[in-house]
Amino acid sequence: QKEVEQDPGPLSVPEGAIVSLNCTYSNSAFQYFMWYRQYSRKGPELLMYTYSSGNKEDGRFTAQVDKSSKYISLFIRDSQPSDSATYLCAMSSTSGNTPLVFGKGTRLSVIA
Amino acid sequence: DAGITQSPRHKVTETGTPVTLRCHQTENHRYMYWYRQDPGHGLRLIHYSYGVKDTDKGEVSDGYSVSRSKTEDFLLTLESATSSQTSVYFCAISGGGADYGYTFGSGTRLTVV
Numbered sequence: 168q169k170e171v172e173q174d175p176g177p178l179s180v181p182e183g184a185i186v187s188l189n190c191t192y193s194n195s196a197f198q199y200f201m202w203y204r205q206y207s208r209k210g211p212e213l214l215m216y217t218y219s220s221g222n223k224e225d226g227r228f229t230a231q232v233d234k235s236s237k238y239i240s241l242f243i244r245d246s247q248p249s250d251s252a253t254y255l256c257a258m259s260s261t262s263g264n265t266p267l268v269f270g271k272g273t274r275l276s277v278i279a
Numbered sequence: 280d281a282g283i284t285q286s287p288r289h290k291v292t293e294t295g296t297p298v299t300l301r302c303h304q305t306e307n308h309r310y311m312y313w314y315r316q317d318p319g320h321g322l323r324l325i326h327y328s329y330g331v332k333d334t335d336k337g338e339v340s341d342g343y344s345v346s347r348s349k350t351e352d353f354l355l356t357l358e359s360a361t362s363s364q365t366s367v368y369f370c371a372i373s374g375g376g377a378d379y380g381y382t383f384g385s386g387t388r389l390t391v392v
Contacts (some may be wrong), residue, residue, distance in 0.1 A: 174318075185369050185376050199378040210383030212323070255322065264329050266312060266337065267381060271321030 170194050173256055173270030181278050186243040190256035190264050190270045193237065195269075197258040204239045205253045205272065214254075215241060246277045280326065282306040283339050285384040292391055298357040300387050302370030304350075310373040311353040313337075313345065315366040322369070328353055340391070360391045 173190045180186055188202075198219055203211035215230040217223045217239075223230045229242040239258070243250055256270040284303045292298050312327040312335060314337075324337030326345040334345050340363035342364060344356045352364050357364055 173321075177307075183364050201380055203330055203383075208386075210385050211381075213380045252295065259376075261378065264376055265326055269322045271319070 168185050169181065170268050170279060171258060171270045175271055177274040178248055179276045179278060182248060182277055183203050184201055184207065184246050184277070185203075185237075185276060186246050186250070186277075188234050188241040188243075188256075188273050188275070190258075191237055192239070192258060192268075194268075195234075196238070196260040198261050199259045200230070201257045202228075203255045203257060203269075204229055205255060207252075211255055248277050248279045251276045254267060265270070282362050283370060283372050283382055283384045285368075287387060288385065289388045290390070292360050292389070294360050294361060294391055298360050298389065300355045300357075300370075300389070302353045302355070302372075303359055303385060304353075304372045306372060306374065306382075307350060308372040308374045309350075309375050311347065312369065312371040312373075313343075313353065313355045315339065315364075316369060316386075317366050325355065325368075357389075358392045360389075362391050365389060365391045 171192045200217045202215040204214045205211040210279040215231045222233045227244045253274045255265045255272040255273040282341045313325040314322045321338045328347045329333045346354045369386045370384040373381045
């Protein structure tokens with residue numbers, strides 16, 4: 168079993184829809200949870216960062232962590248064509264030297 | 280991308296030749312990472328560095344070596360390129376390690392023919 172599992176999609180939604188992207192993980196030591204957005208032919212960019220459990224909101228984006236279920240989610244409200252990208256979850260334990268573990272990414276297309 | 284530059288951006292090379300990719304940062308960050316990204320595999324860690332001359336292997340390090348002789352530069356060398364190393368290579372930097380998040384470069388698209 169991979170440490171981090173993420174459905175690769177592709178996911179196609181109409182403009183204005185609410186999008187839910189998810190990852191599951193197996194390592195209970197993970198404490199830091201991130202979502203990266205990657206546009207085609209670009210490097211990933213950090214979108215959301217959450218420590219431990221709970222929700223974090225930033226504009227149309229909400230990141231949710233459920234450590235009891237080892238499940239994290241990213242919600243996008245009022246999705247726009249400009250949200251079309253690949254979304255990667257990433258997580259780490261408390262050790263600064265231990266690299267991030269990434270999911271494989273979910274490709275999202277928002278259709279106008 | 281601000282503070283991190285990868286070179287070259289594109290390269291085509293022949294099987295069996297050595298290839299060096301460069302990652303240069305102006306952020307004075309301690310941590311630097313090399314990933315490759317392939318369809319169906321996502322981002323896979325090749326090597327990383329947690330300080331000058333301090334490096335460690337990632338999950339796909341075979342056939343690759345790295346060097347970091349100064350804070351700002353992290354070099355990735357394919358010792359004898361193979362077609363399986365055709366990929367997009369990303370460098371990333373971090374000031375505090377994984378729990379601080381990474382900043383990625385724009386990538387190098389390498390084709391081995």
